Amino acid sequence: MPEGPTLAELGETELIRRLGAFAPLGQFGDDAALLGPALLGPAGGGDLQLVLNTDVLVEDVHFSAATMVAWDVGWRAAAANLSDLAAMGCRDAVGLTVGLVAPGNTTWAWVEEAYAGLTQLLGAHGGVLLGGDCSGGRQRLLAITAIGRLPGDRGGPIRRGDAQPGDQLVCTGAHGLSRLGLAVLRGEALPALAPAVQERAIRAHRRPVPRFDAVAALGASRPVGLPWRVAGCDSSDGLAAAASCLALASGCTALMERQAIPLAPELEGLAAAEDWCLWGGEDFELVLALEPTWAAALVEQLPGTRCIGHMESPLPEGPLVWSDGGEAIPAPSASFQHFG
Template sequence: MPEGPTLAQLGETELIRRLGAFAPPGQFDDDAALLGPALLGGHPAGDPPLVLNTDVLVEDVHFSEATMGAGDVGWRAAAANLSDLAAMGCHGAVGITVALVAPGHTPWAWVEGAYGGLAELLGAHGGLLLGGDCSGGRQRLLAVTALGRLPAGGGAIRRGDGRPGDALVSTGAHGLSRLGLALLQGEAMPGLAPACRERAIRTHRRPVPRFDAVAALGACRPAALDWRVAGCDSSDGLAAAASCLAVASGCTALLSRSDLPLAAELAGQDQAEDWCLWGGEDFELVLALEPAWADALVQRLEGARRIGRLVEPQACGPLGWAEGGGPIAPPTATFRHFG
């Protein structure tokens, strides 16, 4: 038997850290890889850097026939990757490649629907289907690689660029996707209006990459400030995103309980705070930046709000409450890869 820990014992964060040892320094530190002149031998120094990301949607892990159709699977696979490009500072995508794995008994209609969803997302938010591969396998999965480019004159958004004193900003509400999943799984949500149910389910099935938020961020930067923004997307949850920024930046993230970006549809639900913090798959951006810039962004971008701040490392660890400084711990039911 092989010696050493299993993937379940390592967890996703430690696995990624270890895999980073096989790549150039820093390549595994952000939502996507930044390919500058040093990594691209013939790349002209004046061209904006390329951004590259790969993400996988696996049947019975990220989707099932009970929760979404083939078109939703395709849309979501592409949206997850484009969200990572936005989290790096891209205003759009150049294109994607797609690898399909599926059992031989998979109907062509399912594949056609999935690629139709991919094409629909690209038609709405930019980019081309550039190619890919396919293979037989025991379960269906879509592995998508997305290519983007930072805007000329713009800067990259890096997880480790936060500083003590930075304001934390969420570009939108959280928890709605988790509510949608609960509804699709048949959980009772008393008092929820039909329109709220529809919004929650659509948010879960058809997330939107926040390129608009990145454009707003660049447009409202105060003239006196250089470009320095830390950020990542909140696909793993708002709390996980804030903690990730804090760890990468050598800080503690303090969240204000009174300023949590709770989706309005969660009002009155017992799980509201947990789903806002840990529900995941909202695909918003969580940013750390100078307070004056944060205020300008909140004024410019509908739905954005300040949710806390970065401070020097505290006893609570990477994530705590601004009110009292106590640690913010995940609920026991939080999803874990390899768990």
Template sequence: MFSDLPDFFPQPKSSSSPTPISAIGEAGLLQIVQRYCPAQVVGDDGAVLPAPEGQLVVSTDVLVEGVHFSDVTTPAHAVGWRAVAANLSDLAAMGSRPRALVVGLGLPGSTPVAWVEELYEGMRACCARWGAELVGGDLCRSPQRFVAITALGSVQPGRAIERRRAQPGDWLVVTGPHGDARAGLELLLHPEQGSSATAAQRQQLIRAHQYPRPRLDVLSLLEALPGPLRLAGMDTSDGLADALVQVCQSSGVAARIAAERIPISVALRQAFPAQALEWALYGGEDFELLLSAEVSVAKHLLEKLPGAAWIGEVTGWDPQGTVRLQDGQILSRQQAFQHF
């Protein structure tokens, strides 16, 4: 999964200046952040972009200090990466290729200039990895740090992935392992935990939390399939169980899940064997995709996509959207992360 680590986790490049942004003012801060945008589109009241082919896809995501990140768990470079990755994951979940992103940034005046530079280095690195561009945004003073990104993408008509399109007989496929990000968070908060894992395994789990990988690589496999494509799905950033229930409720179907088929990494099983399945279902922040597809499409994905796994099937129509494990346990969104 992490064979491309040297490129996937580029080293930060910014200075270590402790200067606060209040010392350089708004104009000085704008000069810094505009360096991370194409010169030909930044500097006006809006960015002028070529109209995309197909249908426009828009998604937005907000990361707030103390809710989504902290200095204990997430350095600024990783905050930038995760902020972009969250939006790119939403685009991937729609079957959409990314085009551009705009950033709304709130900061206390005491924030070091170096923190902002690291943040934008992380955002630029994630954009470069998947062919997106930062094209502008806005800044404001705030009592706590937050990053709000809106992403623009495009998808061809008839090719969008929607939660409401699952049907009885579909196979349920996930694109990779679940639970690693939750385990990485646990290690960052409680380094004494997970002592049975090797140093490399611990680092794998921490990187899964700090540098999630949006699954845009799946799109080329889907684009190779001919004709209109009926796919239901969403990303699993709020937990696999949450995604399963949301897809089934949106589609009005029931599903049966084989818990033993949910992919769980060796690192997670080694570090936290007792929590592995619970975190795979409810941990969140994994940024994998859950897809509900007819059998032939599902088999194509399983054959071509390393790490993908069949985890169950849609069993029938059900307005309640009930999702059961094979032992009869009903999955619930209430155990997943909730903002309110």
């Protein structure tokens, strides 16, 4: 009997779609899972909605000793999970659990340092370490499950599939700096960079910050009387990947304005600047689709936020298109792919 395609042949998107068949309808469709009254049961607290996310950080896939020390690994693992909570509409974290896998020759000092970085990032956002498990294995990894809480009458969930034609596409900050930091750490060929630029780039790669502040600004900037409808996700897989994800989930095409892409100023003059801005990944900003007046209000209130395009009814060119020529925006062959 044929065993079917490999994970590399399926790709991450199709794998997640297939895994979703084992869960309630729509449960796998966003950055994290909503646990509302239907799943929490009578003791769930009325309209309380919890948000649950699991993410895995694997050695030699997401980090290596050449690019970050253990403290940074812990910080970054927690930040990635909390970023998914923010991308769902949470303004803080309740806490998280950690599954640690490591070879037996791993030192306690490495583990202690990783957990110190993790708890420092977590403490800055009101959460606590709730527990976890550990096991021996051939390579180090941290499997984290994070829990957040939606703010009730002060906001609502952010869902990938809630965009509509006419919405403005908004992002909360510059992109590409993390990819520059990775290039510096790897010793890739680059023009001469000032030490301060290198330091900012490396910090962006090693110590991202989840944008809970952007979610608070989103709620504060909502025009009076406008219903809560926000499509969004974080840009951990890349700015263009996030915009494409929203378009596909919402049955739209995202038209991006080339002159408006949020290029980190440190990338100016680099040959790879546009690719790294669009596809570099691991910037952990929020990419949102909003009703135009709300988008304008958010841009006014939250420094660094800008409109980068808009949503239209689906076009034959695909989910992601340049607005100034109608050309599809393809992913470069070197962009990160799970199971690739």
